[in-house]
Amino acid sequence: MNALLFLVLAVLTVTAALTVVVHPNPVHSGCALVATLFLLSVFFVGLDAQLVAALQVIVYAGAIVVLFLFVIMLLNLQADVRTLEARPLIVVAAAGALALAVLVLTLVRRATIGPAASIPAGFGETEALAARLFTTYLLPFELTSLLLLVAIVGAIALAQRKG
Amino acid sequence: VAFEIAITAAKAVFTILLVLQVMALGVFFERKVSALIQDRIGANRASIFGVAALGLINTLVADPLKFLMKEDVVPAGSDRLLHFLAPCLAVTPVLVTFAVVPFGDVLEVGGREINLQAADLNVGLLYVLAMASLGVYGVVLGGWASNSRWSLLGGIRGSAQMISYEIAMGLGLIGVVLTYNTLDLQAIARQQGELLWGWLPAWGVLYQPVAFLIFLVGGIAESKRIPFDLPESESELVAGYFTEYSGPKHLMFMMSDFVEVVLVAALITTLFFGGWQVPYLLRDGFHLPGGATLLLPSWGVALLQVTAFALKLVFFTFFQIMVRWTLPRFRYDQLMRLGWQGLLPLSLANVAVSAVLLTLFARPAG
Numbered sequence: 001m002n003a004l005l006f007l008v009l010a011v012l013t014v015t016a017a018l019t020v021v022v023h024p025n026p027v028h029s030g031c032a033l034v035a036t037l038f039l040l041s042v043f044f045v046g047l048d049a050q051l052v053a054a055l056q057v058i059v060y061a062g063a064i065v066v067l068f069l070f071v072i073m074l075l076n077l078q079a080d081v082r083t084l085e086a087r088p089l090i091v092v093a094a095a096g097a098l099a100l101a102v103l104v105l106t107l108v109r110r111a112t113i114g115p116a117a118s119i120p121a122g123f124g125e126t127e128a129l130a131a132r133l134f135t136t137y138l139l140p141f142e143l144t145s146l147l148l149l150v151a152i153v154g155a156i157a158l159a160q161r162k163g
Numbered sequence: 164v165a166f167e168i169a170i171t172a173a174k175a176v177f178t179i180l181l182v183l184q185v186m187a188l189g190v191f192f193e194r195k196v197s198a199l200i201q202d203r204i205g206a207n208r209a210s211i212f213g214v215a216a217l218g219l220i221n222t223l224v225a226d227p228l229k230f231l232m233k234e235d236v237v238p239a240g241s242d243r244l245l246h247f248l249a250p251c252l253a254v255t256p257v258l259v260t261f262a263v264v265p266f267g268d269v270l271e272v273g274g275r276e277i278n279l280q281a282a283d284l285n286v287g288l289l290y291v292l293a294m295a296s297l298g299v300y301g302v303v304l305g306g307w308a309s310n311s312r313w314s315l316l317g318g319i320r321g322s323a324q325m326i327s328y329e330i331a332m333g334l335g336l337i338g339v340v341l342t343y344n345t346l347d348l349q350a351i352a353r354q355q356g357e358l359l360w361g362w363l364p365a366w367g368v369l370y371q372p373v374a375f376l377i378f379l380v381g382g383i384a385e386s387k388r389i390p391f392d393l394p395e396s397e398s399e400l401v402a403g404y405f406t407e408y409s410g411p412k413h414l415m416f417m418m419s420d421f422v423e424v425v426l427v428a429a430l431i432t433t434l435f436f437g438g439w440q441v442p443y444l445l446r447d448g449f450h451l452p453g454g455a456t457l458l459l460p461s462w463g464v465a466l467l468q469v470t471a472f473a474l475k476l477v478f479f480t481f482f483q484i485m486v487r488w489t490l491p492r493f494r495y496d497q498l499m500r501l502g503w504q505g506l507l508p509l510s511l512a513n514v515a516v517s518a519v520l521l522t523l524f525a526r527p528a529g
Contacts, residue, residue, distance in 0.1 A: 025242075027242070027245070027304075027307055028244075028245070031245065031248075031300075031304065034300065038297075050284065050285050050286045051285075051286050051289070053286075054286045054289035054290055054292075054293050055289070057293035057294075057296065057297065058289065058292050058293045058296050058333075061293075061296070061297060062292075062293060062295075062296025062297055062299070062329075063296060063326060063329070066296075066299050066300070066303065066322050066325075066326055067326070069303050069304075069307075069322070070303070070319065070322045070323065073303070073306075073307050073315065073318065073319055074319060125285045125286075126285060126286060126346055
């Protein structure tokens, strides 16, 4: 991936991600989340992972965040005034940020950059990914689908009880 | 490299121009077909110097100009940024989707084969679905940002409807992918050039008739037109999610609607009706089943193919406008029931049946 392109994308992505957290208006936060997820899929394209990029947009940007916005609009949430009264929360968040910083620093210092590996033919394309998914990683794949099924059944059960 | 970029740019410009031309024709059809169905003449004062055909200028030039000149009203208390962004978000994803739609086979220029498709993506069909799923934001944000009850209701209806029908549409397409073993739209179009029993063009609709019906219904629902126009429903919500839009922004919403109609037509053509295929036309000319051949130069073949694609596009645009003027609007509960209890189980059944049939009578990979 081109270094300049990466830099521009990285700045855009981090800005969008920060907007999600910082912006007082929930709808704007939702839109920033869409932008973040879309930019991430651009990263995937840059890394020769077309399939993952397409799925990222279909599932996250195209479906899940739409439902977020749907709920925000239904509840008619207004821009809320942030009151950071919970002091313990700030302390914990600061500790988390510190731990992450230490982790990243350690990783960067320990890492050694080897020669770039050559990409096999068809890398990131549907056939290659599907072949891996349905042979080497079949068990985790099936377990994940089972987990999703449990979540769906759970959602229906909750909805039935309310009605 | 510069040559490659120039060719890609030329293909992209050609695709966009083709789409916008068909879209403009769609607007013209909208007026004339409605008149045809309601047994009137329709738009009969539009002739210039007494020539009726010149009246098209009114639709193609004067109408957009009128929209561009109008005042752009932004309602009080609206979210200015999102109010501005929504029309852009509505029209952009639809237009960029056409990048993966092939409009011809290959054109030989100076010993070089040019693939007549703006962007050759391995995940073409998924790219289409991804962009279609982004189109919902224009509706949702337009509805929310306008600070109007009509708009908000339209936006909420729009998001629920588009997500519901996207699922059925995506599952319906799995049958097509199973049949052709690829997600690349150009490869799908090429495989439809084969002949069944030596004479019948093997168009997708023959292999996947159920998927065609699901895609047609889902596609019309995605373009939010009658009988699926609940996000707009003129009679109850004024104009739904774009009630509070005027001038150029209103034009962009209208345009995205019509371009979506053309997009659905393009996808139906490519997936189910052979795309750019002309029956019996191979790369070097016509080869009729009887044995007669007529050899043509590469540019002649390409020209015929592009023309065939454009004509099919126009036909399915016309067809959708016929549907729009024939059927009444669904009720909201009917809409949801059709989507979740009708199309979704049908598309799942189609996937299962297709998979079993393909395993039993597997076509040779090609």
